[in-house]
Amino acid sequence: MDSITTPFQRQLYRLPWSTTDNPIGWVEITDICNIHCDGCYRLVLGEGHKPLQKVKDEIDFLIKWRNCDGISLAGGEPILHPHIAEIIQHISGRGVKSLILSNGYALSEDLLRKLKKAGLTGISFHIDSTQTRPEFKKQKIAKESDMDALRLECAQRLKKVGGIYSHFGITVNRDNLHEVPDFIQWGVDNMDVVNGISLITHRGLPVMDGVDYHAGGRKIDMKEDTLGYTITPDKMNVASVSSKEVYAVIKARFPGYDASAYLNGTMDHGSMKWLIGNLITDNKGRVFGAYGSRTMELAQTLHHLWFGKYLVYPKVKMGRRIFFMGLFDPKVRSAFKQYLGHCLGNPLRFLHPVKAIGIGVIQAPDVLPDGRIDMCDSCPDMCIHDGKLVNSCRLDECRKFGMLLNASVGSEQAREALERQRPGVTEQALEQH
Numbered sequence: 149m150d151s152i153t154t155p156f157q158r159q160l161y162r163l164p165w166s167t168t169d170n171p172i173g174w175v176e177i178t179d180i181c182n183i184h185c186d187g188c189y190r191l192v193l194g195e196g197h198k199p200l201q202k203v204k205d206e207i208d209f210l211i212k213w214r215n216c217d218g219i220s221l222a223g224g225e226p227i228l229h230p231h232i233a234e235i236i237q238h239i240s241g242r243g244v245k246s247l248i249l250s251n252g253y254a255l256s257e258d259l260l261r262k263l264k265k266a267g268l269t270g271i272s273f274h275i276d277s278t279q280t281r282p283e284f285k286k287q288k289i290a291k292e293s294d295m296d297a298l299r300l301e302c303a304q305r306l307k308k309v310g311g312i313y314s315h316f317g318i319t320v321n322r323d324n325l326h327e328v329p330d331f332i333q334w335g336v337d338n339m340d341v342v343n344g345i346s347l348i349t350h351r352g353l354p355v356m357d358g359v360d361y362h363a364g365g366r367k368i369d370m371k372e373d374t375l376g377y378t379i380t381p382d383k384m385n386v387a388s389v390s391s392k393e394v395y396a397v398i399k400a401r402f403p404g405y406d407a408s409a410y411l412n413g414t415m416d417h418g419s420m421k422w423l424i425g426n427l428i429t430d431n432k433g434r435v436f437g438a439y440g441s442r443t444m445e446l447a448q449t450l451h452h453l454w455f456g457k458y459l460v461y462p463k464v465k466m467g468r469r470i471f472f473m474g475l476f477d478p479k480v481r482s483a484f485k486q487y488l489g490h491c492l493g494n495p496l497r498f499l500h501p502v503k504a505i506g507i508g509v510i511q512a513p514d515v516l517p518d519g520r521i522d523m524c525d526s527c528p529d530m531c532i533h534d535g536k537l538v539n540s541c542r543l544d545e546c547r548k549f550g551m552l553l554n555a556s557v558g559s560e561q562a563r564e565a566l567e568r569q570r571p572g573v574t575e576q577a578l579e580q581h
């Protein structure tokens with residue numbers, strides 16, 4: 149038996165979100181897209197753009213049942229929806245924030261101005277090396293940094309229009325894991341136009357001998373192209389990075405980095421499905437430290453007390469005021485000491501703006517060696533299908549088979565193969581950081 153140590157989770161704040169009191173609701177407004185991404189969760193099933201009234205009904209349902217602070221609009225590529233401005237207007241009319249998840253390709257300045265007028269809160273851009281994009285004449289992109297110029301162009305377009313939060317996300321797999329710190333450094337270097345970064349680990353349902361899937365009692369003939377998120381044995385190693393590994397890679401480059409909050413798995417008590425943090429940085433690319441659990445706890449609790457709902461996509465720019473949190477939060481206190489030491493070395497540095505950049509790591513579904521599927525507990529990205537809340541990452545199972553599938557693992561080889569792709573970072577290794 150392991151010696152008794154404090155789990156990594158205990159150092160962090162467990163976000164208090166639940167199915168019916170959750171700051172995020174997710175609406176898929178189209179299944180049409182204008183680029184291709186490896187590991188995309190959505191199949192084009194010919195449903196096209198969702199009718200405007202249906203989108204509004206889904207938004208109202210989520211606000212009513214989830215107590216949302218923000219609605220995420222996804223797809224497909226949401227900005228292709230002909231009524232995107234009216235959809236944003238409907239959300240802001242309900243007093244809720246809106247976030248569009250976009251690949252940025254069709255986002256013109258004109259459209260941005262319309263969206264801003266409609267009350268858009270932010271855009272989360274998905275631009276990464278797993279994509280086949282028209283800007284690159286459909287050629288595969290070799291490395292993450294090849295996309296930095298395009299990312300910056302999108303961020304600057306947002307800055308020009310003003311008042312819209314910008315977020316950048318990539319899919320992390322074994323091939324680009326080593327590039328994660330450079331991607332974060334890019335965000336830090338461009339802190340005047342980048343508000344947050346998300347790192348979503350590539351996941352899927354394995355298609356292999358010995359693993360069967362059922363919809364109710366009906367066996368599914370699962371093939372590589374049955375769903376957009378199937379993983380064949382040759383790709384299992386690439387799609388096996390855990391959020392703890394991502395954490396360790398970031399920590400190795402930025403010792404001041406820490407996560408402050410998490411969501412665990414529904415099945416595996418040790419898994420970290422969401423790992424949220426904020427780096428405190430200046431506009432010269434210098435990292436001073438990070439928020440600790442106390443800052444997150446206070447932000448969530450006070451927001452719930454004051455506004456009656458948990459917080460997402462904060463609009464307030466804290467700047468140097470964040471250091472007041474050092475009164476309650478030892479991690480911010482230590483960031484403040486770093487900052488002070490840095491500025492006393494050259495007092496002109498007091499003039500450099502300070503900002504916190506959000507870093508979110510998400511480890512999507514894992515099929516465990518015993519066939520159970522480990523999801524994000526209190527899944528924030530739930531959408532509606534047929535009047536029921538379902539995890540949006542597995543929506544296509546509902547679209548194709550009417551329900552989420554169950555998996556069963558029937559051979560020792562399959563069990564071993566699934567075991568081999570389990571997270572490669574131990575609790576002890578995390579504690580050493």
Ligand code: SF4
Nearest residue numbers: 512524527529540541
């Ligand atoms: S379980 Fe929910 S939060 Fe987690 S990856 Fe799936 S949709 Fe996203």
